[in-house]
Amino acid sequence: MTNRDQGSGVRGQSRKKWFVDSPAFPSGSVWFGAIVATLIALPLLHAQQSKPWEKIPTPKLHDFKPQQPKRIKLKNGIVVFLQEDHELPFISGSVMIPGGSRDETEPAKTGLLDLYGAAWRTSGTEKMDGDAMDDFLEARAAHIETGGDVDSTAVSWDSLKGDSDQVFALAMDLLFHPKFSEEKLQLAKEQMATGIVRRNDDEGEIAERESAKLVYGANGPYTRQPELATISAVTLADLEAWHDRTLKGKLIVGVSGDFDPVAMEAKVRAAFEGLPPVVALPARHDEFAGPKPGVYFIDKEDVNQSNVEIVGLGTDRRNPDVPALAVMNEILGGGFGSRLFQKVRTELGLAYEVGGGFGMQYDHPALFQAEVLTKSPSTVDATKAALAEIAGLNTKPFTEEELKRAKDSILNSFLFRYDTKDKVLDERERLEFYGYPADYLETYKAGLEKVTLADVTAVAKKYIHPDKLAVLVVGNGPEIKPGLDALDLGPVHPVDITIPMPGRPAGEAGTAEK
Amino acid sequence: MRSRAFSWIWKSWMMKSFLVPMLAVLSFAVAQGQDLKSFEQRTTTKVLPNGLTLIVCERPEAPVFSFSTFIDAGDVNDPSGESGLAHMFEHLAFKGTSEIGTKDYAAEKVALAKVEAANDAYEAEYLKQVGRDEKKLAELHKAFVEAQAEAEKYVIPNQFTEVADANGAHDLNAGTGLDETQFYWSMPENRLELWAWLESGRLSDTVPREFYKERDVVFEERRMRTDSNPIGRLYEQLVATAYVAHNYGRSGVGWPSELSQINATEAMAFHKKYYVGGDIVVAVVGDVKASEAMPMLEKYFSKVPGGPKPEDMTTVEPKQFAEKSVIIREQTQPFYVEGYHRPSYRNPDDAVYDAIQDIMSNGRVSRMYRSLVEQQQIAAEAAGFSPYPGDKYPSLFAFAAVPLPGHTPAQMREAIHKEIEKLKTADVTDAELQMYKTRARADLLRGLADNQGLANALSEYQTRYGDWRELFLQLDRVDKVTKADIRRVANQVFVASNRTSAEIDTETPAAAAKNDGGAK
Structure with missing residues (x-):
């Protein structure tokens, strides 16, 4: 969500999707308001539902203690996780490096990080250039990839066990001795340029990108957007400087698969122990004012459906209210029983895609975001319905039934956060990266279990402020009837998404690329 | 998704699903297994008297299981004039049964029959090429809307999915392709019997509940994937042009005029014809013991109607002779x-x-x-x-x-x-x-x-x-x-x-x- 790269469409492979962890809205819960109302209207007309499924026994869950990876902290501060898994003959790994697009320092070179992530791997090393590396790896059904994200970059690898020594050595060569190539930088620029000129073709992509800008500001660390001019300004020296600077950071190394733990530890130590003590990036203190409330509109002539984004400022996971907020999210827009789903999709039939919640990131405020996709003529009706459900968090009292279903849904599926060894490893790396305690999930779960009706009511009151939200509509102007003024939220602000085209007078800039 | 080379070429329009994303693992690349023998030891297959095939594969890595219900019917099987029907039915399969999702099924059944009658009357007038009476049409529409409201009084909305969710269902979704319809989710292993009850129920006892609203929802899905997406539009035209006879040339999500007139009677007829045992394979993988689970699964899935596998289509795309x-x-x-x-x-x-x-x-x-x-x-x-x-x-x-x-x-x-x-x-x-x-x-x-x-x-x-x-x-x-x-x-x-x-x-x-x- 906060990842401006959603707009570029050409970003490199990034194994660690969770670094851009958009608010995870676990699924399911119910809105009982409608049912209660109907029951009152039709007293005693219906037989009591027998609920045969409640008679089906739920045996005790088989004992399960997720296998934790071995954590090794090297003297220089680098942290290594080793997760043995002998089910299949593969070994995979990654090195995460702090610092991502949000840490870029030159606005005139926005996009540097994406170019770095792409050109790093395709360039290759002194010993083996990127093309030779492709041949070597693909012949073995192996992979080495690099990628850049909003807060980190990474090298990752994976191969059959028998090839893993060679692949590991090659990955380390790429990590420590890349040789950035002008030709591959150029290739990355062209691919990125393709993404830039195409970024207004898909309305969902426009809605996501532009709504985040309303909250974080157009030029903020999470939203500034690469342009043709800014990517063309990036040089090989910029990539090298970025590499040298970030490689001094606190690297996190994770390896999983079918290996001998003693031998693997020795191998990883040999690769990383000789590095100098890590230099931590300065802590970030991202603060955002949130959107200027109101209605924003982007006209797109070739669609018959509006993308509506209702956005505000969310929170981060250090906030002690997170468990109660997660339960509130479940009730608002989590799954099938959520208020938004029940109202806008099931009851009104106005949307296929509808949902949302109060987002939470690990180390910076996320977005509050609710989204509805609806046919042009029902734009106002669907938006009003969604806004009413958001406002209803403060006016329609939560019921015990809602609370129970939301908690059951989150807690009974909690297991799927650590049901594979790879997920456990990912979680530990993530917590290490953001500086959270290793037992965070357990603490979080205990917090969820304790959430009461009063807690949910209190967080809704504290965090849900309908008057602070912005509404962005991307849609076909002439087809939207009634018009957006019928939302009664003040004047409609048009948003210009024209793509700046270098070398063209500003007046006609990019009109062809709209 | 390890190569960047697919972000535009492969987009979300590839497959329709009940919820938004669906990662099709359907074209599973093929190769020599970890080894076949170890899978044979862990995998049990049983064909029930109704023709339905159950597969249980034991993989006790964590106390969870996943299932896939695979129906050998998709939108290629939609009758002429009813494109999008298989997909509509897939959505219907989340609406519950005579036992879940209703306050009083006997009364609801009567109300649903009235909805169908009202829709038939409205459609008959709407489709008149000559002499359509607009005033009568408006009245019939009003009656249709009222009949739906009457039937909705008996509905407990989304109860089927809520029960699944509250019991820990994870990645719950379904997908309809041209060739098949697939339902799936994962759950804690101690909910296996509950799942078997839910799954066998919706296969054998589907109720055309809230059908016409769900049709609007599916229409929104069409707008999202095809109408409002340049590449979605292009691919729909590509196949429509490439095929002259076979149903692969039809819009899978449905042509707008047909999708907007599919009715619940047609959807239930599709169900009756294609959701028979011989057309269904159910696979369960995870922390499940076949020796314990199979008798229980057999009990539930025997409820699915038997009946012959439907005849295959006769149309074969003729050889193309012109670019x-x-x-x-x-x-x-x-x-x-x-x-x-x-x-x-x-x-x-x-x-x-x-x-x-x-x-x-x-x-x-x-x-x-x-x-x-x-x-x-x-x-x-x-x-x-x-x-x-x-x-x-x-x-x-x-x-x-x-x-x-x-x-x-x-x-x-x-x-x-x-x-x-x-x-x-x-x-x-x-x-x-x-x-x-x-x-x-x-x-x-x-x-x-x-x-x-x-x-x-x-x-x-x-x-x-x-x-x-x-x-x-x-x-x-x-x-x-x-x-x-x-x-x-x-x-x-x-x-x-x-x-x-x-x-x-x-x-x-x-x-x-x-x-x-x-x-x-």
Whole structure:
């Protein structure tokens, strides 16, 4: 969500999707308001539902203690996780490096990080250039990839066990001795340029990108957007400087698969122990004012459906209210029983895609975001319905039934956060990266279990402020009837998404690329 | 998604699903297993008297299981005039049964019959070509809306999915392709019986609840995937042009006029015909003991009606003898795709097509990437893929490319044809062929450590080959592919008279104003 790269469409492979962890809205819960109302209207007309499924026994869950990876902290501060898994003959790994697009320092070179992530791997090393590396790896059904994200970059690898020594050595060569190539930088620029000129073709992509800008500001660390001019300004020296600077950071190394733990530890130590003590990036203190409330509109002539984004400022996971907020999210827009789903999709039939919640990131405020996709003529009706459900968090009292279903849904599926060894490893790396305690999930779960009706009511009151939200509509102007003024939220602000085209007078800039 | 080469070419329009995303593991690459023997020891198959096949694969890594219910019917089976029906039915399968989702089924059933009658009356008037009475139409519509409101009084909305959710269902969704309909989710293992109750219930006891509102929801899905998406629009035109007779040429989500008039009676008729035991395979993978689970599963899934597997369709796409093309002129960025008719997955050359796809498109070493992206630097992405849009019947082998700024679809076409010509005139290298075989094997292996992926693959292979072991045995065909096979197939299939191409030509606003817009 906060990842401006959603707009570029050409970003490199990034194994660690969770670094851009958009608010995870676990699924399911119910809105009982409608049912209660109907029951009152039709007293005693219906037989009591027998609920045969409640008679089906739920045996005790088989004992399960997720296998934790071995954590090794090297003297220089680098942290290594080793997760043995002998089910299949593969070994995979990654090195995460702090610092991502949000840490870029030159606005005139926005996009540097994406170019770095792409050109790093395709360039290759002194010993083996990127093309030779492709041949070597693909012949073995192996992979080495690099990628850049909003807060980190990474090298990752994976191969059959028998090839893993060679692949590991090659990955380390790429990590420590890349040789950035002008030709591959150029290739990355062209691919990125393709993404830039195409970024207004898909309305969902426009809605996501532009709504985040309303909250974080157009030029903020999470939203500034690469342009043709800014990517063309990036040089090989910029990539090298970025590499040298970030490689001094606190690297996190994770390896999983079918290996001998003693031998693997020795191998990883040999690769990383000789590095100098890590230099931590300065802590970030991202603060955002949130959107200027109101209605924003982007006209797109070739669609018959509006993308509506209702956005505000969310929170981060250090906030002690997170468990109660997660339960509130479940009730608002989590799954099938959520208020938004029940109202806008099931009851009104106005949307296929509808949902949302109060987002939470690990180390910076996320977005509050609710989204509805609806046919042009029902734009106002669907938006009003969604806004009413958001406002209803403060006016329609939560019921015990809602609370129970939301908690059951989150807690009974909690297991799927650590049901594979790879997920456990990912979680530990993530917590290490953001500086959270290793037992965070357990603490979080205990917090969820304790959430009461009063807690949910209190967080809704504290965090849900309908008057602070912005509404962005991307849609076909002439087809939207009634018009957006019928939302009664003040004047409609048009948003210009024209793509700046270098070398063209500003007046006609990019009109062809709209 | 390890190569960037697919972000535009493969987008979310590929498959319709109940909820938004669906990662189809359906074209599971084939190879030699971890080994087949270990899977045979852990996997139990049982065909019930009603014809339904149950597969249980034990993988007790964590106390969870995943399932896949695979119905051998999809939108290719939609009756004429009812495109989108199989997908509509998939949505209906989440609405509950006579036991869940209702306050009083007996009364609801009566109310639903009235909804159908009201819809029939309204439709009859609406469809009158001559003498339609608008006033009467408005009254009939009002009556239809009122009948729905009456029926809704008995509904407990989304109760089926809520019960699943509250019991820990994870990644709950379904997908409808042209060839099949699939339902799936994962759950804690102690909910196995609850799941069996829910799943067997919705297969055998579906109620056409809230049908007409769900039809509106599905229409929104069409708007999202196709109407409002330039590449979605283009692909719909590609297949509609490539096919003259077979249902693969129809819109899978449904043509707007047909989708908007599908009714619940038709959906239930589809259910009666296709949701019979012989058409259904249910696979369960995870922390489940077959010896304990099978009797219980048998009890529940025996409820599914038996009955013969429906007759197969008679239409066979005639041989194409003229090249066809579609040009969409609009203000979006250029795109090029072309397709060639190829046989179904049962053809002995199926693995040869896989080899061509792999050599042309898989990763940075692939011929199309190296040529169009790296060397000529005219495309951001280029790939060939097959089979599309389905695999059960003769389908297409497609090539697509995304031009870099300043380059045109015509250049993509020319460059693709050059690469195809090379396949026809010179053998692929030993290294290329070996790479395909190695990667096919490794990709199969990689999929085996995932409950949901395994359940999907087991249910699909059991349906398509009558034996899940084919997932492993197919490797024989992979290994037998020769360089001569590739050349032979390329020369047979990639010929101009067998080609349909589709492209987006970017139009400037001025030109658009002059000719009043391109295709919508």
